[in-house]
Amino acid sequence: MKQARSISPAFCLRDTPFGPVAVLWSVYRNEPKICRVLLSHPENPAGDSVKKIFPDSELASSSTMNPVLDQIEAFLSGEDVRFSIDRLCLDLCSAFQRSVLLADYAIPRGLVSTYKLIAKHLANPKGARAVGTALANNPFPLIIPCHRVLRSDGGLGGFQYGLKMKRALLEMEGIAFRDEEHVVMQDFFYGDQSGKAERKEQRGKQSMDEMLNAQQQHWENTLSETEEMFGAEPSEPARVAAELFQKEGKKRILELGGGQGRDTLFFAGKGFSVDVLDYTEQSLTTIVKKARQSGLSDRVAAIRHDVRKPLPFRDETFDACYSHMLYCMALTTAELEQLSSEIHRVLRPDGLNLYTVRSTGDAHYGAGVSRGEDLYEVAGFIVHFFNREKIKQLAKGYDLIGIEAFEEGPLPRKLFRVTMRKRVK
Structure with missing residues (x-):
């Protein structure tokens, strides 16, 4: 120390x-x-x-x-x-x-x-x-x-x-002992042959779908227990996005993964019309309540939706899409490719897609349980970590305007801010 x-x-x-x-x-x-x-x-x-x-x-x-x-x-x-x-x-x-x-x-x-x-x-x-x-x-x-x-x-x-x-x-914590100073031998954490972490449940290895589906309930529980998990102030990426959206005259925004609404309400307060999606009931309840209390209900439409499924909107509905760390949640690369394609579909020509992800330079990368594809589970949350190559892989149909590295929070978390524009045919 x-x-x-x-x-x-x-x-x-x-x-x-x-x-x-x-x-x-x-x-x-x-x-x-x-x-x-x-x-x-x-x-x-x-x-x-x-x-x-x-x-x-x-x-x-x-x-x-x-x-x-x-x-x-x-x-x-x-x-x-x-x-x-x-x-x-x-x-x-x-x-x-x-x-x-x-x-x-x-x-x-x-x-x-x-x-x-x-x-x-x-x-x-x-x-x-x-x-x-x-x-x-x-x-x-x-x-x-x-x-x-x-x-x-x-x-x-x-x-x-x-x-x-x-x-x-x-x-x-439920650990059994065989004598005064020795535990009953078991499958030790970090104990698989590859040397990487793999949590082994008694009922056998979970499938990827089961693990990802379990995250929904974990987030539901966490958000219900912590009123302002991410704080009340808007994130810095939201401030950057709002400035860019205003500069380009964007009006209607799609936000993916609204959480507890700090960025949603910020955008609405800036005059944007915001359609926000989240897959937890607790998030939607919180966002709707805050929008009503802030007098912004007419600018916020909150919908419960799992982004692994097609987006519930017609083609060319939105001027811009924004998501803060939604891409780095428990989503496989194939699901992220499908999501980027769906965002492309619902964006108007020349529309912007601005998202943030945690990078492979983050302190948590490689810690915890490996779930494949640079997915790691730490303290119950599965995080997908990105390098620049993966960002480029997800840019099909877009012009990649910028990949900017930045830090957030007290750890600090190391992230990329990605800005893409829907390519006009």
């Missing part, structure tokens, strides 16, 4: 079934970020650890950190919690430790991996000891579940808060 900044972070405390937990945080790049998570050792409560490590740190509540503390308390009470890593200050870690932590983060509840398999997954087959060291110094236990990594023989290995707690956490 890199040397911490000289300014002492603030901290929050929360009582849990495993004792007090401290979350240390500070403002980094104008955003509250988690610097450390400290659990309690029987002889060393978390609050005491804070004072030993950061003697000048002060107890301070935070509306941003309170939901994180709620999740930690729920997790330690036995609930199946999926933590986000967007609030973690991963810049405090070395590049190697970040890669180890991201690989560890992908291990789902109810499964375990080994130091050796993670090293192999990271193309460093002799690096098991280095992986162990990186996890032993994990600044974010629980959020980054280092307790799910074991020795190759199923032994517990190490844990900075003691093996008793490590075993208790694993048993809480």
